[in-house]
Amino acid sequence: MELYRVLLADDEAEIRQGISRKIDWAAQGFELAGEAENGAEALELAEQIRPDVVLTDIKMPFMDGLELCRRLRRELPAAKLVVFSGFDDFEYARQAVSMGVSEYIMKPVNARELEEVLASLRTQLEAQRQQRRDMEALRRRYEESLPVLRELFFARLLDGRVPPEQLAERAARYELELPAGPWAAALVQMDLPPAGESAERDELLLLSVRSFVEEHFELEGCWLRTLLYNDAVALLAGLQTPEQLYPLMAELERLCALAPSCLGLGLTVGLGQLCQAAGQLHQSMEGALTALDYRLLMGGGRVLYIGDLEPDASLRLSLDDEDQRALATAVKLGSEEQLDATLHGLLDRVRASRLPPAQCQLYVLEIVTCLVRLARSGGVEVEDVFGPDFAGAVPAAQFASLDRLGEWLTERCRRLRELLGRRRTDSAGRTVDEAKAYIAAHFADSGLGVEAVCEHLHLSPTYFSTLFKRETGQSFTACVTEQRMNEAARLLRETEEKTYLIAQRTGYADPNYFSYVFKRHFGMTPSKYRAGQT
DSSP: OOOEEEEEEOSOHHHHHHHHHHOOHHHHTEEEEEEESSHHHHHHHHHHHOOSEEEEESSOSSSOHHHHHHHHHHHOTTSEEEEEESOOOHHHHHHHHHTTOSEEEESSOOHHHHHHHHHHHHHHHHHHHHHHHHHHHHHHHHHHTHHHHHHHHHHHHHHTOSOGGGHHHHHHHTTOOOOSSOEEEEEEEEOOOOTTOOHHHHHHHHHHHHHHHHHHOOOTTOEEEEEEOSSSEEEEEEOSSGGGHHHHHHHHHHHHHHHHHHHSSOEEEEEOOOBSSGGGHHHHHHHHHHHHTTHHHHOSSSEEEHHHHOGGGGGOOOOOHHHHHHHHHHHHHOOHHHHHHHHHHHHHHHHHHTOOHHHHHHHHHHHHHHHHHHHHHTTOOHHHHHOTTOOSOOOGGGSSSHHHHHHHHHHHHHHHHHHHHHHHHHHHHHHHHHHHHHHHHHTTOTTOOHHHHHHHHTOOHHHHHHHHHHHHSSOHHHHHHHHHHHHHHHHHHHOOOOHHHHHHHTTOSOHHHHHHHHHHHHSSOHHHHHHHTO
16 A cells, blocks of 8 residues: 655654654554654755655744745645644634644644544545546546547537647547548438428438448448538548549449438438548538538439539638648647648648649748748747748749749748747746846845746746756755855855854845755855865
8 A cells, every 4th residue: 555655844853753653654554754853944855755744843943834834735735734833822723724734733742643633634635545546437437438529529520620730639539540641521411301200200310321321331441430410411531542532422322322222211412522631621511511502403312522513612722720820830839740741731732722823822922921920929030931032922933843842841841940949948048047147146135035036037936947947957946045055155265254144145034044054055064164164
């Protein structure tokens, strides 16, 4: 059984030793993971061992137990706090309760009473642990719900409500492997049932149609998914090549011909244009819906392909908001492979559209404009990305082929990605340098803390602490202490000032705490350090 970690803080060594010896920690389900002789040391130790329970005296030097509890409640909100004191003071108890302290025990601490408290805390901790284990049950229920979640995912995909940059992550979450080839969406509608049929029968018939398609659809190399969608059956077809569109149409025609004998009703299928990726299926679905509008004109019981009905539908080519977001995400946050895939997807539309060069040029200009906006918003000079002669327009005709144009765009995107990443790194370095300069200028202020630095830098404490630790390898508190100790050592070596004055000059209002920290840092007291320098 995993033992819960306990941190014990009391300035009296005899009390710490007594509590440590009197309690059979393992039998209670705990381990005594650390001891501290004052609140400041306990706070630093808590950052390292992450205790489940903190036992602390109220009256301690440098930082009392109430202040320790206040700080721990913010930094370790899940930890159970137990306060004991030799002062039967209602005000202490009131403050302790306001800080979320679990127990308040009067000294001298009775072993039996403390064991009862520990037993109660263990019950609470085990309940919390059981709650976490219940997540496993939730996960199992999630897996049982996967079929429904997949249906919702595909419905949102057809509605255009899945952001392209989230498509791969969501598909993986629902354990789906989506083909990389071209896609087409189709919508299967029943011919109108006789008057008087109930809505319940309509739903049952839709389920029958879905089962009919799944059972009889036969097209080798085609990935097919069916779902109920807006009073019809939607088909999502992943093809291996664009040429497979016509065998798909033939197979759907065969199902329409087979439906009257198998189902006793006719089926009409609206088929949208091919799209290059699953994230664009909503565009194909729009075509399928439009194709079904032609049923009254063309008749039912057949496949209506939007490409035959509206030949100009394929000529719509533009960089919409979703495309721009996907490109921006790939440039700023994606890998080189993700960036290449995004660009290839955008240029594949040009290949598939067979548009005149002038219209292709407008589309490429939209891509370039998106890159220019990214550069400017990221503080990158446009000339550094596109070259000194860049005038804002790129004539697509100057490239021998679309592949050459794609190579040029890829190179520009990679350059922009590199420059944006470099600026982020440089910005982090400048922030840390500015923080160090602030520490160097204010370490003598006993009230110096993360909040003051963050107010100066206009950053949140959480982000700054993470950034500072990542860039320097040490915490903000450790950096301040090191700065103060180095200055204290210099003053001890080079001046005859009293220790209490050196303590004040290095940010310690309490000379005793200064001596305590100095000894912990250098392994000797300030007086011995000074004596060793003579």
